Amino acid sequence: MKKFALNLLFFIAIILLINCYFYKIVFENYFNEYEYVDLNNSTYLLSDSHGLPLEKQNNQFQFYNFAAGSDSYIDMKRKLQYLVENSKIKRLLISVDNHTLSIYRDNQNNLDRSNYFAKRNEYSNLYAYLKEKYIERFIPFISPKSRDILKINFQLEDNKTKVRKEWNTLSKKEKKAISIKRVKQQFPESNYSTKQKNALNDIISICNKNNIELIGIKFPLSNEYLDALDDSNYNSDTLLISNRIKVYNFSKQYVNSPALFKNQDHLNQTGGKMLSLKIYKILQKNDSIALDKLH
Known part of the structure; x- marks a missing residue:
């Protein structure tokens, strides 16, 4: 019996070590960057992947880019609540593109990551809270996305990344086909997502309540x-x-500049820098107008 107990403890210890190793991989490649935010800023950007090409941070304007690929309005709401409680937020920039209320965001989102910022009262019961915030996070094999991260990590280097052609090197026919496919993905139904609209309404309310310029x-x-x-x-x-x-x-801002795009609906780094400067000028102008009103 004693030998069985020792063998069982040894087996459990091995499983825990393996789990810790896998969690480290998932944390470093999936959770870490998503959760990090500089809280010493007054202006924040919340967006899905369309905001990623913009500058990450600008100290002059106390601007921080808190965007993440696939973020839904529910994810953004959680982030905003966290910022309200922990940062100096005075202004929030938020993406309101044509697709952002799409029902496809109910499935393709970051709820498994943004629960880091979530509160207990968001969940219907304690079990749901513990399961989503802790159990699925710290036991990678339970979460499908974490399993995908592990699969990618252990793939051969040659299979990890596929080199995509630059957008401005594609033919008109290729660009058209890719764009049509993307629109079909983003607009699967004629109706918007009630969940996403409710979350956006909540974001508006939170900003109003906390005197945050939206x-x-x-x-x-x-x-x-x-x-x-x-x-x-x-x-x-x-x-x-x-x-x-x-x-x-800004949807038509660079329609005649294909070299500024990474793909059909995302800017590349150069385009992101240009848009960042344009947004900073708007913020500067708004601040000047607000200052004039005080005098």
Whole structure:
């Protein structure tokens, strides 16, 4: 019996060590960057992947880019609540692109990562809270996304990354086909997501309650994507405008500059730097107007 107990303890110890090793891999490649935020800023950007090409931080404007690929409005709401409690936030820039209220964001999101910022009262019961915030996080094999990270980590280097052609090197036919496919993915149904709209309304309320200036941003899109998009729009920008919130529409800003795009609806680094400067000028102008009103 004693030998069995020792063997069992040894087996458990091995399993725990393996789990710790796998968790370290997942944390470093999946959770760590998502959770980090500099809290010593007054202006923050919340967005999905469309905000990633923008400058990460600018001390002059106390600006911090808190965007993450696949972030939904539920993820952004959690981040905002965290910023309200822990940072010096006075202004929030948020993406209100045509697709951001899409029902596909109910499934393709970062709820498994943004739960780091979530509170107990967001969950229906204690079990759901513990399961999503701790159990699925610290036992990687339980979470499908964590398992995917592990698979990618152990792949051969040649299989990890596929080299994509630069957007401006593609033919018109290729650009059109890729853009149509992307629009179909982002607009699977005619109706918007109630969950995402409720979360965006909550974000508006949180900003109003905490005297945070909210500004909507529509990111630049390629000419081919705009053609494929046509009039498809879930109207997140309209929701802000109806609440008398400024929305800056950059969707057609660089339609004649394909070299500034990484793909059909994302800027590359060069395009991101250019848009960052444009946004900083707007912030500077807004601050000057606000200062004049005080005098």
